[in-house]
Amino acid sequence: xxxxxxxxxxxxFIKTKSSFALWLTILAxxxxxxxxxxxxxxxxxxxxxxxxxTPWLTFLRFNWKNVAAVILPMYIxxxxxxxxxxxxxxxxxxxxxxxxxxxxxxxxxxxxxxQALVPFYIICFDGFVLLSGLLVHxxxxxxxxxxxxxxxxxLLLISGRVYLGCxxxxxxxxxxxxxxxxxxxxxxxxxxxWITGIILMDWDKSIYYPYVYSAFMFFIDFxxxxxxxxxxxxxxLTALVLSIGFAFYDIKHLPEKG
Numbered sequence: 224x225x226x227x228x229x230x231x232x233x234x235x236f237i238k239t240k241s242s243f244a245l246w247l248t249i250l251a252x253x254x255x256x257x258x259x260x261x262x263x264x265x266x267x268x269x270x271x272x273x274x275x276x277t278p279w280l281t282f283l284r285f286n287w288k289n290v291a292a293v294i295l296p297m298y299i300x301x302x303x304x305x306x307x308x309x310x311x312x313x314x315x316x317x318x319x320x321x322x323x324x325x326x327x328x329x330x331x332x333x334x335x336x337x338q339a340l341v342p343f344y345i346i347c348f349d350g351f352v353l354l355s356g357l358l359v360h361x362x363x364x365x366x367x368x369x370x371x372x373x374x375x376x377x378l379l380l381i382s383g384r385v386y387l388g389c390x391x392x393x394x395x396x397x398x399x400x401x402x403x404x405x406x407x408x409x410x411x412x413x414x415x416x417w418i419t420g421i422i423l424m425d426w427d428k429s430i431y432y433p434y435v436y437s438a439f440m441f442f443i444d445f446x447x448x449x450x451x452x453x454x455x456x457x458x459x460l461t462a463l464v465l466s467i468g469f470a471f472y473d474i475k476h477l478p479e480k481g
Contacts, residue, residue, distance in 0.1 A: 227324075227328070228328050228331075228332065231324065231328055231329075231332045232332040232335050232336070234332075235332050235333050235335070235336045236336055236339075238309050239306055239309070239336050239340075242305060242306070242309055243305065244302060244305050244306060244340060247298075247301065247302060247305065248298075248302065248340055248343060248344045248347060249347055251294060251298045251344060251348075252344050252345075252347035252348040252350075252351055253347070253348075253351045254294065255286055255289050255290055255294060255348070256286055256348070256351040256352045256354070256355035257351070257355065259285055259286050259355065260355040260356075260358055260359050263285075263359050263363070263366065264359060264362055264363060267363055267365065267366075271365055271366065274366050274367065274368075277374070278366060278367045278368050278372065279356065279368060279372055279373055279374035279377075279378075280374050280377050282352070282356050282359075282366075282368055283352065283374060283377055283378055283381060284381075286348075286352045286355075287352075287381050287385070287441055288441065288442070290348060290385075291381075291385045291388075291437050291438050291440065291441035291442070292421070292437070292438040292441070292442070295344070295345075295385065295389055295437055296389065296392060296417045296420075296434060296437060297414075297417070298341075298344055299341060299389060299392055299393050299396055299413075300392075300396055300409075300410060300413035300414060300417065301410070302337065302340050302341070302344075303337050303393060303396040303397050303400050303409075303413075304396070304400045304406060304409050304410050304413070306333065306336055306337055306340070306400075307333065307397070307400035307401055307409075308400070308406050326475050327471075330470075330471055330474065330475070333397075334394075334397055337393055337397060338393065341386070341389065341393055342386060345382050345385070345386055349378060349382055352378075353373065353378075356368040356373075357369075357370065381441065384440040384441070384452075385437045385440050385441055387436075387440065387456065387459050387460075388436035388437035388438075388439065388440035388441075388455065388459055389436065389437040390459060390463045391433040391436065391459060391462035391463045391465075391466045392433055392434055392436070392437070394463060394466040394467050394470055395413075395416075395433065395466050395470070396409065396413050397470060398466070398469070398470035398473065398474065399412050399413060401470070401474050402473070402474070402477075416434050417434050419432075419434070420432050420433075420434030420435040420438075421435070421438075423435065424438065424439075430454060430455070430458055431458065433459075433462045433466070436455060436458065436459050436462070439451075439455055440455060440459075443455070
């Protein structure tokens with residue numbers, strides 16, 4: 224059974240390779256580091272003073288602030304829709320469900336593809352951040368972004384926290400993309416939910432709204448508010464478990480699939 228599941232998951236990865244998913248991942252990951260490198264090189268008189276104390280941490284936060292709040296949620300909405308739409312576009316969902324595979328095999332094999340693409344995006348993004356930082360330093364050494372001073376600890380810490388914060392969103396978007404065969408509906412709902420989250424960020428109950436978790440994981444100062452990290456971690460994991468359970472049950476009991 225395990226061997227068959229891994230074989231089916233490998234087949235899902237092969238399907239994804241023939242789509243725009245990998246290119247979207249790489250291009251989305253390179254977008255912010257490329258823009259920020261240009262900004263730093265064009266405006267050293269304004270930005271150099273901000274990099275005096277902790278150059279790499281400042282540079283990491285300079286890049287991650289846009290990704291945690293905007294780019295990563297949008298990427299998840301797009302990539303989830305794109306992966307699920309592979310079957311809708313080729314009209315093969317009915318064949319997939321008619322194959323001698325348990326529903327759990329079908330559901331989780333495609334979900335694993337999405338869950339692999341999201342950390343792949345984060346790894347690519349971190350890689351582009353490091354490359355852009357070294358490029359900025361080579362063109363303007365005053366920024367002091369040297370190889371030996373890379374802040375690996377904060378790089379991994381920020382990446383891990385933001386990834387945890389966005390996990391439940393990827394499940395919710397997966398459910399929406401399976402629920403509606405029209406590409407526009409889950410895309411529109413996802414963007415609407417994300418925009419609503421941005422509006423509700425100052426609300427004291429927004430801790431129960433998964434679409435803002437990745438932003439909170441970045442913007443909250445956990446050294447000053449350590450209790451918030453515990454609350455956010457528990458909320459993120461709870462939302463993850465509940466969203467997986469609900470999505471699995473709902474899609475399994477759809478009258479017509481595909």
